[in-house]
Amino acid sequence: xxxxxxxxxxxxxxxxxxxxxxxxxxxxxxxxxxxxxxxxxxxxxxxxxxxxxxxxxxxxxxxxxxxxxxxxxxxxxxxxxxxxxxxxxxxxxxxxxxxxxxxxxxxxxxxxxxxxxxxxxxxxxxxxxxxxxxxxxxxxxxxxxxxxxxxxxxxxxxxxxxxxxxxxxxxxxxxxxxxxxxxxxxxxxxxxxxxxxxxxxxxxxxxxxxxxxxxxxxxxxxxxxxxxxxxxxxxxxxxxxxxxxxxxxxxxxxxxxxxxxxxxxxxxxxxxxxxxxxxxxxxxxxxxxxxxxxxxxxxxxxxxxxxxxxxxxxxxxxxxxxxxxxxxxxxxxxxxxxxxxxxxxxxxxxxxxxxxxxxxxxxxx
Numbered sequence: 001x002x003x004x005x006x007x008x009x010x011x012x013x014x015x016x017x018x019x020x021x022x023x024x025x026x027x028x029x030x031x032x033x034x035x036x037x038x039x040x041x042x043x044x045x046x047x048x049x050x051x052x053x054x055x056x057x058x059x060x061x062x063x064x065x066x067x068x069x070x071x072x073x074x075x076x077x078x079x080x081x082x083x084x085x086x087x088x089x090x091x092x093x094x095x096x097x098x099x100x101x102x103x104x105x106x107x108x109x110x111x112x113x114x115x116x117x118x119x120x121x122x123x124x125x126x127x128x129x130x131x132x133x134x135x136x137x138x139x140x141x142x143x144x145x146x147x148x149x150x151x152x153x154x155x156x157x158x159x160x161x162x163x164x165x166x167x168x169x170x171x172x173x174x175x176x177x178x179x180x181x182x183x184x185x186x187x188x189x190x191x192x193x194x195x196x197x198x199x200x201x202x203x204x205x206x207x208x209x210x211x212x213x214x215x216x217x218x219x220x221x222x223x224x225x226x227x228x229x230x231x232x233x234x235x236x237x238x239x240x241x242x243x244x245x246x247x248x249x250x251x252x253x254x255x256x257x258x259x260x261x262x263x264x265x266x267x268x269x270x271x272x273x274x275x276x277x278x279x280x281x282x283x284x285x286x287x288x289x290x291x292x293x294x295x296x297x298x299x300x301x302x303x304x305x306x307x308x309x310x311x312x313x314x315x316x317x318x319x320x321x322x323x324x325x326x327x328x329x330x331x332x333x334x335x336x337x338x339x340x341x342x343x344x345x346x347x348x349x350x351x352x353x354x355x356x357x358x359x360x361x362x363x364x365x
Contacts, residue, residue, distance in 0.1 A: 006236065007338055009345035012137040016087075017119055018127035024084040025133035027140060029345065030070065032078035034144050041065045041083070041139040047330040048135045053177035055193040056321045061088060061129075065136050083136045087129075100306045101314050105296035112307070128238040128324055131331045138334020141341035149344065153337045155209035155329040156181035158289070160189055161196075167208065179207075179329035197322045200299030204239075205292045205325025209332040211340060214275065216283035217351065218343040225279025226343055233335040234290050239324045242291035246274020281343075290332055292325040 005013040009029050016023030042065055049063040050056055063085055070081030098120040102108040107126035111118045118124060145151040157179045158165050166182040173179050176186045196203055219226030231243045244250075251259055251272065261284075262269040268284055275286035297316040304314045321327065 006134070006233065007342045009349070010141060010338065010341040012134065012338060014130055014133050016085075016130065016133070017124045018087075018129040019119070019124075020087060022084055022086045023130060023133055024082065025137050027070070027081040027083070027137050030076050030078070030081055030140060031144065031345075032076055034076040034140075034147070035074055036067070036071050036076050036081075036140065036143065037074060038065050038067055040143055041067075041136050044135050044139040044142075044330050044334065045085070045132060047174075047179075048132060048327050050321075050327070053326075055177050055190070055197070055323070056326055063132055081140065083133060085132050085136065098314070098316070101312055102304050102306075103296050103314055103316055104302045104304055105293070126238070128321075128327075131238060131328075131334075134338070135330050135334045138330075138337045141337040142333070145337060145340055145344065149213060149215065151211055151213040151340065153209070153211045153333050153340070155179065155207055155333045155336075157205055157325060157329060158208045159206035160192065160323065160325070161203035161205070163189065163192060165189070173329075178326060193322060202295035202298050202320075202322050202324075204294045205323055205328070207290050207292065207325060207329055207332055209288050209290070209329070209336050211275075211286040211336055214281045214283060214286055214340070216281055217354075218281040218340070218347050219276065219279045220346070221279050225276070226281055226339070227274070227276040227279060229339045229343070230276075230286075230288055230336065233339045234288065234332065237290070237292075237328065237331055237335060239292045239295070239328075240290050241293045244274075244289040245276055246287055247272045248274075248289055286336070286340075288332070288336060290328075292323075292328055295321055295324050 004015065005011055011028045013026045015025065045063045045065055050061055066084040068082035068084055070077055070079050098108065102112070108118065111126060142153055154170065156167055156170065156173050158167060160178060165178070165180045166184055168182050170181045172183050173181050178186065178189055180186060180189070227245045230245065234240055234243045247254065254272065259272045261271060261273055268282070271284045271287065273282065274288065275282055275284040297320040299315060299317070301313045301315050304312055306312050
């Protein structure tokens, strides 16, 4: 199956299925000398894993990561790093009724048309469970970026369905089940999700993910633009249907005099561009927004067809997230970190000897 490897210089190959014995990834290209243990990775996996609140799937997976190679005496060796996450709580019988039918809005139908067969248990390779290895790889990238460049990657939810969520206190992200950067309105979100779960339906979400501390100049012109790589990465996350960099679609209503981020000796006056110009980082905060569709597996009857092309109806049983966006924040962080890790190694390989004598704009590196 093509399309299971992400990145060029820091290449992550993802393997496994939702209901197989294990999932994992192989990281090729991690520089040697990085102190690395399972504990450095487990924290982000714990943020993403199922069963952490009543608002997400109750599949009980510890998502304990094992480092199988590429680390000796606690330090990366520069050889491929194999990460393994064992599946321990599969309930494949919940998907027995989907063998001959297709969930509307799910990848079931196109998978079958492409390969002629499919694994209906949890969606197989199309399951959001396969984001766990990417979160693990992203944790490695985050650690290297922080230690070598002081880069911080963080994310939050900014809308749950039609309900906007404030971003006035980033310290709150780790203290509520929605990854909301606010202490306001959490009780109302809890009520909204409780009603949604009882109804058997689902809802979408909007997330913000950003990186600070980037030096200017990462990325490449034309087809390897930094923002193009970011959009590619974010669209690779399950259920993502839209990506915006900076003001995104809001730029349509802006004038040129409003949109252009003025430069002053003390720094940029604004960040409408989201930290990217001409496909290259500007040194400002990198700001990305993603839109996540409602979960396709719901307990409400929907019209569909069977493999013979005959009309039928589908009701999905089992344990599913009423909003897959709730657990997507650490996934989006991981994918952004992987893009930046690739960009860092690319820049070091091509332009490591480039030095600018004039002082940079304050706040840049």
